[in-house]
Amino acid sequence: MIQKNIAIRDAENRDISSIMELICLKAEFDGCAESVQTTPEKLKDDLFGQKPLAFVLVAEIDRNLVGFATYHFTYSTFLAKPCIWLDDLYIKTEYRSKGIGEGLIQNLCKIAQLKGCGRIDWTVAAQNERGIKFYQRIGAKIIQKARLCRLDIEAISQNSYQ
Structure with missing residues (x-):
């Protein structure tokens, strides 16, 4: 159940400082x-330039940002459809279990439907049991046989053709 006084909307340029705070809190949580x-x-x-690289949904209560979801679009050759990659989903501790995460996911699903997306993908930390239970409750399938792979900036530089 979503808390009644919550608003979920697209982030705006005026939200930058609050988004920065939420990013730092998410990194601390992680x-x-x-x-x-x-x-x-x-x-x-x-986020707000000529060609945005990512998008942000924010959750606010009484005009205070209490959570966010950052995402960008990908493409699945298997589905031949665009997809959404949910990069970060974070709710301030004192606002959890109030339906805010569910509200952010519902809005992301609406965006996915409007854009004709075939799926929404993301990762969850193996030790984040509360998050895993939440994702399973909303119908997410936790894929155990896949592993996240990453090339950091140093590895990219080492592997690029010069």
Whole structure:
């Protein structure tokens, strides 16, 4: 059940400082606070510039941002359809279990339907049991046989043709 006074909307340029705060809280929750390298200026360019690289849904209560979902579009050659990659979903601790996460996911699903997406994908930390239960409750399938692979900036540089 979604809390009555919650509003979920597309982020706007005026939300940058609150989005920055939520990113830092998410990184702290994930145990990697030191990995945040973004700046408000970079977010402004990447989220609200001529060609946005990602999009943000925000959840607010009484005009205070209490959660967010960041996402971007991908493409599945198997489905021959666009898809959504949910990058971050975070709700401030004191606002959890109030339907806010569900509201963000519902809005993301509406976007996926409007864009003709074949699926929404994301990762969840293996130790995030509360998150896993939430995702299973909303119908997500937790795929155990896949593993996240990542090339960081150093590996990209080492593997690029010069």
